[in-house]
Amino acid sequence: MVEWEGKEDLAFVLSVDRKFSFEPRTRPKPATSRDVVVRVIATGICGSDIHYWRHGAIGDFKLTQPIVLGHESAGVVEECGEDVTSLKPGDRVALEPGVPCRRCRQCRGGKYNLCADMRFAATPPYNGTLTTHYSLPDDFCYKLPKEMSFEEGALVEPLSVAVHSTQLAGIRPGNTILVLGAGPVGLLCCAVARAFGASVVVCTDIVQSRLDFAQSYAATHVHRMSGQPQEDKDALLQTLPVETTGFDAVIDATGVGSCIMCGIHALGRGGTFVQVGPGRPIIDFPVAQLCSKEGVYKGSFRYGAGDYELGVELVQSGKVNVRDLITHRFDFEEAQAAFESSSQQNGMKTIIYGYQVKQSWLAAKL
The missing domain is CATH 3.40.50.720 (NAD(P)-binding Rossmann-like Domain)
Known part of the structure; x- marks a missing residue:
């Protein structure tokens, strides 16, 4: 049982020797005036998360320091930078987990997914979203329509692929x-x-x-x-x-x-x-x-301009059903069990709820 009563966040961390632990992390503030801090509510496990756990690397991306996994997430905005106008605290959002430099030729040409300086969650050396809070630029957070659940919001990431x-x-x-x-x-x-x-x-x-x-x-x-x-x-x-x-x-x-x-x-x-x-x-x-x-x-590499918006629209309109892909759900304290289950290819998609976000609580909120 995980208990953590401090003011710091709690993160699910993979060590270099590929062992899991729960560790405190400093609660983030908006990195810039255009960033927001999101309370993470639901995170899907991706095959890349499993691969880093099992093998410590994917291609040239190698695990050389402890890392927080997870990048398929949705949550609630808790804090906004002073120049954020598109979001407010309390907004429910899907998180696009890769932030490009915005200045290179690829970014300026509309192919930011090919940015050489991409900071992508849970890709070494950048930490992912299996933590209490996550900070991201406001334009990489997408409001969830009232018809969409946090689980569906988390799966907008693989849908965008x-x-x-x-x-x-x-x-x-x-x-x-x-x-x-x-x-x-x-x-x-x-x-x-x-x-x-x-x-x-x-x-x-x-x-x-x-x-x-x-x-x-x-x-x-x-x-x-x-x-x-x-x-x-x-x-x-x-x-x-x-x-x-x-x-x-x-x-x-x-x-x-x-x-x-x-x-x-x-x-x-x-x-x-x-x-x-x-x-x-x-x-x-x-x-x-x-x-x-x-x-x-x-x-094809990840996703680019407009893909997340279209993903949200496809789910909202009912043209694509991501809910039926979810076969397993775990509380945050059960994150290691979630990874073990997912690595055995049990079901289709596994969701881990955020720290202190119980399945019963989430169901009552939806």
């Missing part, structure tokens, strides 16, 4: 789309594609229970992958109208080489392939197939 990648795929009404991987991001890509008007949305995975969920959630068809790219491609093409050459767009949310191979083979002529799951740094790639189709291969 799906919004960004699906927009890169250029989905238009009537398009056919293949989504490789039925994890949370893959499922949300299916949902966003349906919201954008795709007529055929096929989702793949190797776990039947995830495919069953995808079928009931947003996919029009599902396919259990065999690991044989040509065999899987032939089965996938059976879901399409006979006059098509392949899928208009493919989104890979796995990073698995055999899935990428299959996706390129299943891509239609002139189609677009979007890579969301990074996977291994080097894989075998069917470049001749891509060239002969004059296909377009795009990388």
